[in-house]
Amino acid sequence: MGGSALHFLQHEHAFPRMPIPVYRNLKSRLYPVIQGLYSHVIVPIEAPEKKDYGDLDFLVYSPKTDALRHGDAKINVSHDSVKDAIGARHFIPADGNRTSNFAVPVSKGEWATLGYEDEEEANRKKVEDGEIYYQVDVHVCADKAEWDRIFFFNSYGDLGMIMGLVAANIGLHLGSKGLQYSHPPHRRIDLSDNFEEIAEFFGWSMETRNAGFATRQQVFDWVTTSRFFDASRFRTQGEGIRKVKPQRTMYSDFVEWVGGLRDTFTSLTDEEKKQIVESARAEALEHFGKREEVESMVRNFEARKRMKDVFNGVSVKSWIGAHQWQDVKSVMDRVREQHGGDEGVSTLLDTEGEGILQQRVLEAFRELKIDK
Incomplete structure (x- = not known):
């Protein structure tokens, strides 16, 4: 959320901040339009004491069947469908559960009906072609749980x-x-x-x-x-x-x-x-009942680190004598195979110690009958 995502359009003043009555009018006009596309639509609760707005944010999920006739996914109504429905001229698309940005033109004299004629004209004079836009953001959520969370966090x-x-x-x-x-x-x-x-x-x-x-x-x-x-x-x-x-x-x-x-x-x-x-x-x-999960994660991390410090190419090469690195790899793969992969080797190291691991490496070396 937050304005000016469409800053590439002509000039930075092409998206003027909206006085509160203008924002409310835009929201009341587009809300039912977006509801025609998605089953669940909401606008985050606005910040108190705001004097103006940079954009209008919609949170949506569950596209309606009719709207999906020209859709591009199970989650999204097509961007072109949204663009046409809200009367946007440009958009920055984003697929999946994320935000797309739409530029909706401000009709000539639109602000005047709300008592902001001078402000509208002043904003039009700041851009070369006199065209100004509303930024409308549509954030598509994957499900109601995500919809609820984003509504909470952005209100x-x-x-x-x-x-x-x-x-x-x-x-x-x-x-x-x-x-x-x-x-x-x-x-x-x-x-x-x-x-x-x-x-x-x-x-x-x-x-x-x-x-x-x-x-x-x-x-x-x-x-x-x-x-x-x-x-x-x-x-x-x-x-x-x-x-x-x-x-x-x-x-x-x-x-x-x-x-x-x-x-x-x-x-x-x-x-x-x-x-x-x-x-x-x-x-x-x-x-939140996560202490054991974190402790287990740390233990496993430390065990893997210790295993890598001990059971590595340099160490194994020194244990079996000077050989080609391919031979070293063959020995290490054999030990992994015999002990259940890296996790098993790590367990062997923890329970039996480095000496036993070295012994298993030498046994694998002999079994493979690699010449020195």
Whole structure:
């Protein structure tokens, strides 16, 4: 979400920001059109106190049968069908469950009917041919679960990204796919994709959130109710925190506001901050029932690493004497075959030790009758 995806069109001013009545009029006009193409359509809840909009976002899934007559996939209505339906002139297509961007021309005098004639004319004068457009984004979701998650994460403007910043401060990753546990060099572990559960873990009241926010300050205050929020140790950049575009003003305002809170919190040492993060990460694993999975992953990783450090071409070559590398490979393949692949060799190393592994290598060498 976010405007200006179609910046290649003529001029940067070809997509002016929409005053609130213009945005609402566009949404009410196109909503039933998109509903004619997809069974489930929704627009993320807008950020409070917005003065204008850069684009209009639709989240959709489950294309209607009639709309699929000219479709290109089970998930997507064809881009041309959407383009024709909403009256777009240009589009940037994206297949599958992702966002396509459409440029819908603003009809001459369209804003005038809403009291914004001067603004429309001023925007037209900024582009050479006088043509201005609405950017309409259609994000196709694979199923209702994804539809719900993306709606949650993208509602109330930058709130989802701000929540993600809180999560990053305790060493976790929160995005539209849910909450994840990062543990380089290992793969990320999915903790939960249920935002009700995630909010409960962080201490955020879903009842308050679902009631809505009238101001940005209410959003900021809600974020700080998390039991993991502490302005004194709050990072806005560094490891685990991605850079955010300057136009994310709500996010930037939150960061600035938190900076002003720091004097009201007790300063902590770096070691104390580290302990808090480690404790929160451990609690997350326990809370979502993922501790054993992570511990098993680490054990397997360490076992594979140890196996590779011991059972490799250089070591095996030294054990069997000077031979061609092809001979070394043949011996290693024989040992793997006899012990159930790399996993079996790793288990042998862990249970019997390096000496027994070396013995198995020499036995395989003799069985293959490779000449020295």
